[in-house]
Amino acid sequence: MIAISLCMFVKNEGQTLDRTKEIAQKFKAHIINFEWGQIQAKEGMFISEANMPFVSLIFPAKNEGDHVRTTLESVLKTKTDYPFEMIVVDDGSSDGCCDFIATHESAGRVKLIRTEGIGAANARNLGADHSTGSYLIFCDAHLFFEDFWIDRLIEPIREGLADGTTPGIAPTNAPDAAGYGQTLDHQLGVKWNGWQPKIFPCAILSGGCFAISRNVFFDIGGFEAGFKRWGYEDVEISLKIWLFGYTCCAVPSVKILHLFRQSHPYPIAWEDIYYNMMRMAYSHFTPERIDKCKTLIKYADADHILTALLESDVAAQRHVYLKRRTYSDNWFMEKFGIPF
Numbered sequence: 001m002i003a004i005s006l007c008m009f010v011k012n013e014g015q016t017l018d019r020t021k022e023i024a025q026k027f028k029a030h031i032i033n034f035e036w037g038q039i040q041a042k043e044g045m046f047i048s049e050a051n052m053p054f055v056s057l058i059f060p061a062k063n064e065g066d067h068v069r070t071t072l073e074s075v076l077k078t079k080t081d082y083p084f085e086m087i088v089v090d091d092g093s094s095d096g097c098c099d100f101i102a103t104h105e106s107a108g109r110v111k112l113i114r115t116e117g118i119g120a121a122n123a124r125n126l127g128a129d130h131s132t133g134s135y136l137i138f139c140d141a142h143l144f145f146e147d148f149w150i151d152r153l154i155e156p157i158r159e160g161l162a163d164g165t166t167p168g169i170a171p172t173n174a175p176d177a178a179g180y181g182q183t184l185d186h187q188l189g190v191k192w193n194g195w196q197p198k199i200f201p202c203a204i205l206s207g208g209c210f211a212i213s214r215n216v217f218f219d220i221g222g223f224e225a226g227f228k229r230w231g232y233e234d235v236e237i238s239l240k241i242w243l244f245g246y247t248c249c250a251v252p253s254v255k256i257l258h259l260f261r262q263s264h265p266y267p268i269a270w271e272d273i274y275y276n277m278m279r280m281a282y283s284h285f286t287p288e289r290i291d292k293c294k295t296l297i298k299y300a301d302a303d304h305i306l307t308a309l310l311e312s313d314v315a316a317q318r319h320v321y322l323k324r325r326t327y328s329d330n331w332f333m334e335k336f337g338i339p340f
Contacts, residue, residue, distance in 0.1 A: 053158075055084040055150055056133030056214075059141045060123035062090070063265035064097040067142035072106050079147040082154060086110045088141070089127045092117035095265075097141075120207075121223035121233045128214075128222055137211045142259035144172065152254040153211040156199055163246035164238070166202065166210040167254035168195070175257055181250030182206055182234075186339045187296055188277065190235065195252055202250040203242070203336040207234030208258050212241075220244050224279065226312060230264070231273035236280045242335075243284060245326030270299040278305060282314045283321055285329050292340065 057075065061068050072086060088110055090098040101112050113130055115123060124138055135154050149167065156162045170178035179192025181202025193202055205212075224236045238248050274297045281293040294302060333340060 052082060053134035053154075054132060055082045055135045055137060055154060056128075056131035057084055057086045057150075058124060058127035058131060058136060058138050059086065059088045060091060060120060060127065060138075061088055061093060061098055061141040062123075063093050063095045064141045065095060065265070066097070067259065068097050069100055069104065071139070071141050071143050072101075072104075072110065074144045076106060076109075078145045078149060080150040081148075082150050084150060085131070085133065087113065087127045087130055089113045089115060089123040091115050091119070091123040117229070119227060119229045120231075121227040122225060124233070125222045125225060128217060131214070134214050135211055136214055136217055137209065138207070140208045140258065142261075143209060144257040146255060149254050149256060153251055156249060156251060157211060157213050161199060162201075162249035163216045164205050164210055164212040164241050164248045165199075165251050166205040166248070167251055167256050169206055169208050169256055169258050171260050172257045175255075178255050179206075180252050181248070183336050184235070184338045184340060188235070188293070188340060193250060196250075197252065199249050199251050199253075202248055203332070203338065204235055204238040205241075205248050209256055210234075216241070216246050220246070224276070224283070226279055226314065226317070227276045228269075228272035230268050231276040232280050233276075236276070236283075239280070239284055239329075239332065240321075242332050243321075243325040243327050243329065271301070271305060274300050274302075275305050275309060278309050279312070279314055282309065283317050284325075289329060289340065 059068070059071065068088060072088075075086065086106070086109055088098055088101065090112065092115060098112060098114075101107060101110050104110075111130060113126060115126060118126065127138075128136055135157060137150065137153060153165050153167060156165050166181050168178035168180045170176065178195070180195055180200075181193045182190045182204035183193060184203060185191050190204060193200075220237070220240050222237070223233050224240075227233060227236070241248055277293055277296065278290075281290045285293065294306070297305065332338070
């Protein structure tokens with residue numbers, strides 16, 4: 001006879017106990033004590049780390065106003081059978097959007113990291129570096145969630161159906177207008193996929209919310225560390241997942257709500273966006289496709305961008321990536337019918 005403890009991380013204690021009894025019956029366990037955040041079991045196998053892995057939710061934030069609070073509270077209100085941690089990376093906010101965390105009811109459940117403007121890609125990488133989960137879920141800090149969204153995103157990865165998953169994502173003001181993963185158009189712009197009845201491969205995991213196994217994330221090197229402030233983070237990491245022999249899928253059984261804003265809450269420069277696009281191109285694309293990317297630079301000095309890029313480590317990175325990858329960019333474009 002043994003006793004095992006499990007952190008459930010569900011806000012409503014009554015609901016947690018009811019759900020725990022269901023799980024206990026499934027695993028032929030008997031609950032002998034219940035306390036907030038902890039359950040003890042005996043007589044047979046209960047839930048262990050082997051079948052209920054730890055999940056890390058990572059939220060980069062910059063000048064989010066009250067949205068960080070509403071997002072975290074939405075997480076805490078939803079049900080899940082998975083233990084999880086929440087990591088917020090405040091990347092140099094000037095509006096104090098994360099200051100509430102110190103005194104909020106979730107304070108003991110949130111790891112807050114403050115940085116000074118390292119950019120969207122590196123803020124996510126920093127959150128991953130501070131995580132402990134076997135699975136990582138990267139989320140924007142302006143989302144609303146449904147019950148068991150964590151479970152449904154993680155399970156296809158655990159079952160070997162995908163290495164990265166993304167849910168249906170709908171605007172908060174149009175919850176029935178969801179997109180399910182993304183693809184690219186003839187100018188590398190993202191386009192949402194429509195609904196399908198089952199999990200399906202998608203070219204691009206939506207940066208607003210996606211899950212990935214910890215092993216795969218670190219094996220591919222995470223988000224592009226050489227990127228500037230904002231732009232192409234989700235496109236580049238999805239491309240890298242596919243080219244390195246892993247898979248991305250949309251999970252239509254999950255839907256979250258996303259606040260799509262009219263403008264960024266901090267300044268975004270075209271030069272940074274184009275720099276990131278060209279760094280992605282030089283890292284992964286054929287010379288012909290690199291030249292095509294150059295023609296997309298319309299609102300910044302192309303020569304200045306390319307000079308700065310070629311003075312970086314991108315040539316060495318290209319050599320490593322081309323040697324490492326399983327598939328080519330031609331394969332990727334053909335697989336998803338991308339006209340670029």
